[in-house]
Amino acid sequence: MRWEPYQRPPKDCIRITETSCCAAYEWAAQGGHFLILRPTYEPGRYEETARGRSRQAREVWAALLAAHDLRHQNEEAARAATERKERTRGSRGKRAA
Numbered sequence: 001m002r003w004e005p006y007q008r009p010p011k012d013c014i015r016i017t018e019t020s021c022c023a024a025y026e027w028a029a030q031g032g033h034f035l036i037l038r039p040t041y042e043p044g045r046y047e048e049t050a051r052g053r054s055r056q057a058r059e060v061w062a063a064l065l066a067a068h069d070l071r072h073q074n075e076e077a078a079r080a081a082t083e084r085k086e087r088t089r090g091s092r093g094k095r096a097a
Helices: 054-096
Strands: 014-019 026-030 033-039 046-052
Touching: 033 054, 046 054
Parallel strands: none
Antiparallel strands: 014 026, 026 033, 033 046
C-alpha cells in the first residue's frame, strides 16, 4: 500500500463518513472518488491511499481496519502480560519479607 501526501484542491469539498476506533484512519469521498486518510506527525497534515472507485477503496479500508484491530489486540495482550508479571513480582516480594 502506498501512502502519498494529501493535498485538497481549493474549493473542493471532502466528506469524511467513517473513522477508525482511535482516528488512525478516515474514510472519505471527494470529487467522485473515495480515499482513505491518515494523519501525519505534522498537525493538520494527512496522507492518502486507495483513491478511486468505492469497491477498490473499500477493500483497502477493510484490510486496514482488520490489521489495525489486530494491532490493538496485540497491544492489549502485551499490556496484560506485563501487568501479570508485575503482580507476580510484587507477590513474591511480599512472601520473602
